Amino acid sequence: MCGIAGMVLRDGVGCSDPAQIVEKMITALAHRGPDDQGIWIDPQRRIFLGHRRLSIIDLSQSGHQPMMSSDQRYVISYNGELYNYKEIREQLSQNEPGLSWRSNSDTEVMLEAIRVWGLPNALRRFVGMFAFALWDIERQVLFLARDRLGEKPLYYGWLGSAFCFASELKALKRTPGWTTDLDNESVSLFFRYGFVPAPKSIFKNIQKLEPGCCLELTAPEIRTRSFPQRKKYWDLPVSGNQVQLQSADHRYQDIESNLERLLLQSVKRQLVADVPVGAFLSGGVDSSSVVAFAQELSPRRVQTYTVSFHEKAYSEGQYARAVAQYLGTDHTELYVTAGDAIDVVPQLPEIYDEPLSDPSQIPTFLVSRLASRYVKVCLSGDGGDELFGGYNRHMWGPRFPKWFGWLPASGRRRFADAALDLWGRNTPPAMGRLQKVGDVFPAANPREAYLALITHWKYEEHLLTKDGDLATLQPPWDSSCDPRRSMMRTDTSWYLPDDILVKLDRASMAVSLETRVPFLDHDLVEFASQIPVAANFGLMRGKRLLRRVLHKRLPKHLVDRPKMGFGLPIDDWLRGPLRDWVEDLISPHRLSQHGLLQREAIERKWLQHLSRERDWSIPLWDVLIFQAWYEKHGQ
Numbered sequence: 001m002c003g004i005a006g007m008v009l010r011d012g013v014g015c016s017d018p019a020q021i022v023e024k025m026i027t028a029l030a031h032r033g034p035d036d037q038g039i040w041i042d043p044q045r046r047i048f049l050g051h052r053r054l055s056i057i058d059l060s061q062s063g064h065q066p067m068m069s070s071d072q073r074y075v076i077s078y079n080g081e082l083y084n085y086k087e088i089r090e091q092l093s094q095n096e097p098g099l100s101w102r103s104n105s106d107t108e109v110m111l112e113a114i115r116v117w118g119l120p121n122a123l124r125r126f127v128g129m130f131a132f133a134l135w136d137i138e139r140q141v142l143f144l145a146r147d148r149l150g151e152k153p154l155y156y157g158w159l160g161s162a163f164c165f166a167s168e169l170k171a172l173k174r175t176p177g178w179t180t181d182l183d184n185e186s187v188s189l190f191f192r193y194g195f196v197p198a199p200k201s202i203f204k205n206i207q208k209l210e211p212g213c214c215l216e217l218t219a220p221e222i223r224t225r226s227f228p229q230r231k232k233y234w235d236l237p238v239s240g241n242q243v244q245l246q247s248a249d250h251r252y253q254d255i256e257s258n259l260e261r262l263l264l265q266s267v268k269r270q271l272v273a274d275v276p277v278g279a280f281l282s283g284g285v286d287s288s289s290v291v292a293f294a295q296e297l298s299p300r301r302v303q304t305y306t307v308s309f310h311e312k313a314y315s316e317g318q319y320a321r322a323v324a325q326y327l328g329t330d331h332t333e334l335y336v337t338a339g340d341a342i343d344v345v346p347q348l349p350e351i352y353d354e355p356l357s358d359p360s361q362i363p364t365f366l367v368s369r370l371a372s373r374y375v376k377v378c379l380s381g382d383g384g385d386e387l388f389g390g391y392n393r394h395m396w397g398p399r400f401p402k403w404f405g406w407l408p409a410s411g412r413r414r415f416a417d418a419a420l421d422l423w424g425r426n427t428p429p430a431m432g433r434l435q436k437v438g439d440v441f442p443a444a445n446p447r448e449a450y451l452a453l454i455t456h457w458k459y460e461e462h463l464l465t466k467d468g469d470l471a472t473l474q475p476p477w478d479s480s481c482d483p484r485r486s487m488m489r490t491d492t493s494w495y496l497p498d499d500i501l502v503k504l505d506r507a508s509m510a511v512s513l514e515t516r517v518p519f520l521d522h523d524l525v526e527f528a529s530q531i532p533v534a535a536n537f538g539l540m541r542g543k544r545l546l547r548r549v550l551h552k553r554l555p556k557h558l559v560d561r562p563k564m565g566f567g568l569p570i571d572d573w574l575r576g577p578l579r580d581w582v583e584d585l586i587s588p589h590r591l592s593q594h595g596l597l598q599r600e601a602i603e604r605k606w607l608q609h610l611s612r613e614r615d616w617s618i619p620l621w622d623v624l625i626f627q628a629w630y631e632k633h634g635q
Helices: 018-027 085-095 106-117 119-125 184-193 219-224 253-270 285-297 317-327 338-351 361-372 384-388 392-396 399-404 409-424 429-440 446-454 483-509 522-528 544-551 570-575 579-585 599-610 617-634
Strands: 002-009 036-041 047-053 074-082 128-136 141-146 155-159 162-166 213-217 230-232 277-280 303-309 330-336 377-379 514-516
Touching (some): 018 047, 047 074, 047 128, 074 106, 085 106, 106 119, 106 128, 119 141, 119 213, 184 617, 253 285, 253 544, 277 361, 285 317, 285 384, 303 361, 330 361, 338 361, 338 617, 384 483, 392 446, 483 514, 570 579, 570 599, 570 617
Parallel strands (some): 303 330
Antiparallel strands (some): 002 047, 074 128, 155 162
8 A cells, every 4th residue: 555646747848846846746645655655757857756655565675666567668656455466476477487576566566467468458357456657668658547446546637737646636736736726516516425526526627537447648648738538447247147046945045155255255365465454343244244254264363443432322332342252353442532533623634635524534534543553454344335235225215216206296395394304303313314314205216316315415405606506427327227236336336436435545544554445356346246136135124145144154143233334423523522613614704715605504504403403414514524624725
C-alpha cells in the first residue's frame, strides 16, 4: 500500500523545477507510505513519477519505486497489492527460463507481466487491488490503471501546463496550476447521495479514474492538452448467465461449496505479507466470515480489533467478543465515547480531502488507528452486503411499489406523510431508519424506490442556491433483472467504490495501515453476481447463502441476529456534545462564505431535529461535513 503522484509536461512548455513539485506532491502523501520514497525523471524531463512506500512485501530496498522493467522500456509507480504475484512469477519464469529476478516484490512481477504479455492481457490476469502509473519509454505513452472494484484511488487532470495524477487530491494541490473552482454538479451529487461518484470529483478539471478502467495518454493528447479516453477492461458480469440451483435437498450444495472455496482462496491470498496481518471484527456476518476463514488458515491466533459504544443500541462489541472467543482470536476492543468522536471530527477534512458524508467514517478511523498500533495490514469484511443482499433496501425496497402501487400517487404521498408523523417523533435511535420508509411509499417502481432510499437531500427541498440542482448523473440500473439484483449491482458499482471503499482507504491510510477486502476478489465477485436471488434472500433477511457457510464455523445464535451496521449515535450527539460545533458551522456567517446553500432549508431541518420531530442526522451531517471541508479545501 502506497501513494503515487506524477506529472507529464506538454511539448515545448516549461515548468519551473518540476522535480521539486513532484517532491512536494509525494510529501503530501507521506501518510500513505512512511517507509520510503522515490522520484524518477525521464532523460527529456517530460515525465516525473513519484512514489511513497508502505513496505508490506519484500521490505528491502529491492522493492524501491518507481521501478523499471528488465528491458528498460517501462517504469511504474504502483499502489496496492498483487495477491497472485507468486503464481504469475512462476508462470513468467517458466516462459523465460533466463529471467533474472532482482527482488521478491509484487511490483517487479507486475512490470515483467506487462513486458511479456502486454498491458491489456496482464491486467486481466492480475488479482488484487491497485492503482498505478506506467510510462512506456519506447512509445512515450502514459497509462493509468485502477483495480476492478475500485479499492485504490486515482485522481487526474490538466493543471496548467502539466497533466497530473495522484492517489489523493492533497497531492494535486501542491502543483502550480491548482485552482479551487468547485464543480457545481459534483456539489449537487454530494448532497444528493453523500459522496461524489466517479468519474467526477468535487473540483473542476479533476476526474477520478473509474474502477476496472485503464487510461492511455498519448503524445498528441499531451501536445493538445486533451483529456484521454478511458477504456473498461473489466465490468460486473451480466445477470443472464445464472448459476443453476439443484432441486430437492441439495439445491444449495454446489453453490455453497463454491462460495466456500472462493472465499477460502481469497482470504488465503490476502494473508500473504512480510509483516503482521490482523482483521477488523464487528461481530456481523461479513467480518465474522473473514475472521473465521483467516483463523482457520492461520498457524497462530489472528489479531482482531473492534470499537464499541456505551450506547447499546449501536454497539456490537458483545457480539464481536463472543465471536473472537469462540474462534480463539487475540482480540482488542476500544470503547468509543462522544468525546472520542469530537476529537476525530476536526480531522475529517484532512483525512477526506474530498467531502464524504458517512458517519461511520469516525469509527472506521478509530478502529484503524487502534489496529495500526499492532499490525501494518488488516482484513476487512466490506463488500459482503453488496454481493449477498445485506442491506435492508435490498430486502424491502422492491416490495413497497408492489404493495402500494395500486394507490394513486396522491394517496401514497398522504400515507407517507402519516407514516413520517407516526415514526418521526420520539423514536429510539435504532428506529430512526424507519423514517426512510416514508419516502419510499410514493415510488411507482423499484428504481424510484431505490433512489428514494439512497437520496439524502431531495430536489424539492431547495438546499442549493447556485444554479439549482445539477445532479444529472444517475446511478446505473439494470431493469432486465430482478429488482433486488439491480439494487445489489448498483450498490457494488456505485455506492461501494465511491463511499464504502473511500471511507476505508482514507481512514486506514491516514494511520499508515493497509486494509484488504477479501470479498472483493474478482473471482468471488463474478461468482456472487451469478447466484440466483432466491439463494440470497430468505423470508425476512438477506445473505442467506453466506450465513449457511458461516453456520459451519460459528453457532447460529452468533450469526442469525438483526443487522446493526457500523454506525454511531450521531443523531443524539448532534443534539448534545456536538451541538456547539453544529450551530457554529451553520451560522449565517459561515454559510455566507460560499453562498451555495439555503440557510432556511438547513435551519428547518435543524429545528425539527432538535425537537425530535424528525431524525435529520444524515442530511445535517452532509451540510456539516461540507462546511468543514470547504473551509479547509474549497476557499
